[in-house]
Amino acid sequence: MIETRDITLKYSGSKGIFDLNFNVAKGETFGYIGPKNAGKTSTIRVLMGLSHPGKGSATINGLNCFRKAAAIQKIVGYVPEETAFFDGMRVKEYLNFITHMRGAVGSKKTQLRDSLIERFELETRGRIEYLSKDMKQKLAIVTAFMHDPEILVLDEPTNGLDPLMQSRFLDLIIEEKRRGKTILMATQMFENVERTCDRVGILKEGHLVEQDDIIQVKSAEIKSYFVRFEAHPNLEQLKKFGFGFKQFSDKDYEIYCQGDRIDVLVKVLSHEKVLVFNSNTQTLEEIFHKYYSQEEETA
Amino acid sequence: MSIPLLLKDIKNNVMLLLVFIVLMSIYLAVIIFMYNPDGAGALLDMLSLLPATFVSILGLSAIDSGLTGFIAGLFYGFLIYLFPMVYCIILGNRLVAKWVYDGSFGCLLATPNSRIKIIVTQGLYMVLSIFVLFAVLFLVGVGVSGYFFPGMLDTTLFMKLNLSACLMTVTIGLICFFFSCLFNNTKLSLTFGAGIPILFFSLTMLSGLSEQTSFLGKFSLYTVFNSMAIINGETSVVMVCSGFLIISLLLLAAGVGVFSIKRLPV
Incomplete structure (x- = not known):
């Protein structure tokens, strides 16, 4: 449904996006991840027709993205990386x-809109310029979803939202996904794609370095867990x-585990009395690091 | 054309238009009120106190004795360049470059409206608001003249005068509009959008200074509109108007053209 060729x-210097090829099938949720300045927003702006590529072409539903x-x-709902709203407009007036x-002005449309406003607890009174950053982001989300679009293009959609709202947003994405929507989500936050996406593309300095099934990405990733035991654990086990660990005290450990061996770890730990078990959310940089070092090894 | 966008333009810019309508209407009314049917009298006495070159820069050297000529000389000789020019500069920048610069133009392009449709709407607001301005001026002129000096205003001639001045202003407005479409930055949009009309204005003023500088007028669009020549029937109003119309259409097409192919800034 979304295709780039x-x-x-x-841009000036070595910045930009280079020979990007990916496609998002109908009904698929594609996570487009990469660190800051990797070119995520540039790609999305091409898809949204705000910019046009120097070379190659992008299509959505077979239609040229620029023309x-x-x-x-x-048929698209778009949440920009940062929305600049018009000066002096009130929230309701803007919507x-x-x-x-x-x-379109139909009662059905306002129904959906009102439910979104309620869901995200969007403040609808007052002028947009006086809204806080997270309210503005909520407004951008409501704007993108209120016409019930078939395709969603989301650029850092959870930017500035508090954890509760982030979670509500991800719930919304999962619902939309169930309803058969095609979704492209660009983000730096791995948790966002973990919960929602079928497939991810990893962008590094304007190049797509990996396109993979989310399960594969997850199994390749090494996670670390902070564990506190009641008594000194059986380290031999x-x-x-083959689990690596770091010992902080007699009872506190950080244990490293590859994504596809979590069940083994759980089995091993089941022999101990575990008081605290916290997963350390891995930053995207760490995941990238893995991909990058792999690249160097093969090179 | 997008109706909701046009309504938003009206809402955003109606105050600006009102300010200029009120300001120019007051000027016009006062000028008509100052007219003395027994000879230009007091005003000419006052002007004679000023240096001759200054008077000719202002384009006031050839004051006609009829009411229509009097208005043409005083109002359509100098003020008609200045006020609408300021209006065009401010509005031109507001209609496109300001939104592109602060990023809110993206909100418009995230709706199912083509760039051409959006930008034509913006251009149309420029043109329509100028029509409104001159329609009001025409009515004020006819009304105030009819009240103080019934039957003395040559309405047809006054209409021609307004129509040509209106189309001249549309042309200037579309120059500002074109640069507003071309640049992503309000600074550049204003530099060119204001710079070129001001240059034209200065050239026309300087051309009235002396014989030696009169050639400068040839480089100014404003010189094409000469109120006294219209009053005296020395120029063809049809020619002047169609000239302005053609330039306006070209400018509008160019503005729409450059905007529809450009990359918007992040």
Whole structure:
């Protein structure tokens, strides 16, 4: 449904995006991940027709992203990385304006809109410029979802949201996914894609370095867990099954475990009395590091 | 054209238009009120106190004795360049470059409306608001003249005068609009959008200074509109108007063209 072919857009210096090829099938949720300045937003701006590639082409639903941007916007909901709203507009006024610009005023539409407002506890009184950053992000989300679009293009959608709202947002994504929506989500936060995406593409300095099944990415990733035992644990057992660990005290450990061996770890730990078991959320950089070092090894 | 966007433009910019309508209407009304049917009298006496070159820079050297000519000389000789120019500069920048610069233009493009449709709407607001401004001026002119000096205003001639001045202003407005479409940055949009009309304005003013500088007027769009020549029937209003119309259409097409192919800034 979303397809890019060799899109290249160079900026000054070595920045830009280079020969990107990926496609998102109908009904699929694709996580587009990469650190800051990797080119996620540039790619999305090409998809949304705000910019056009120097080389290659991007299509959504078979329509050229730049030339047919208006037709594409009919079926797309877009959350920009950071939305700049019009000066001096009130929240309701803005939502009405966008609804009118979409050429639709129906009771069904406002129903969906009102439910989204309620869900995200969006403050609808007052002027947009006085809203806090997270309220503005909520407004951007409501704007993107209120016309019940078939395709969702999300650029750092949870940016600035508090954990509760992030979680509500991910719930919404999962619901939309169940309803058969096609979703492209660019993010730096691995947790976002972990819970929602079928497949991920990893972007590094404008190049797509990996496109993989989410399970595969997860199994390749090494997670660490902070564990506190009631008594000194049987370290031999951990060593025997090949788990690395770091000891902080007699009872506190950080244990490393590859994603596809979590069940083994659980079995090993089941012989001990565990008081605390915390997973250390891995930053994307750490996951990247793994991919990058792999690349170097093969090179 | 997008109706909701046009309504938003009206809401955003109606105050600006009102300020200029009120300001220019007051000027026009006062000028008509100052007219003395027994000869230009007091005003000419006052002007004679000023240095001759200054008077000719202002384009006031050839004051006609009829009411229509009097208005043409005083209002459509100098003020008609200045006020609408300021209006065009402010509005031109507001309609496109400001939103592109602060990023809110993205909100418009995230709706199922093509760039061409959006930008034509913005251009149309520029043109329509100028039409409104001159329609009001025409009515004020006819109304105030009819009240103080019934039957003395040559309405047809006054209409021609307004129409040509209106189309001239549309042309200037679309110059500002074109640069607003071209640049992603309000600074550049204003530099060119204001710079070129001000340059035209200065050239026209300087051309009135002396024989030696009169050639400068040839480089100014404003010189095409000469109120006294219209009053005296020296220029063809049809020619002047169609000239402005053609330039306006070209500018609008160019503005829409550059905007529809450009990359918007992040």
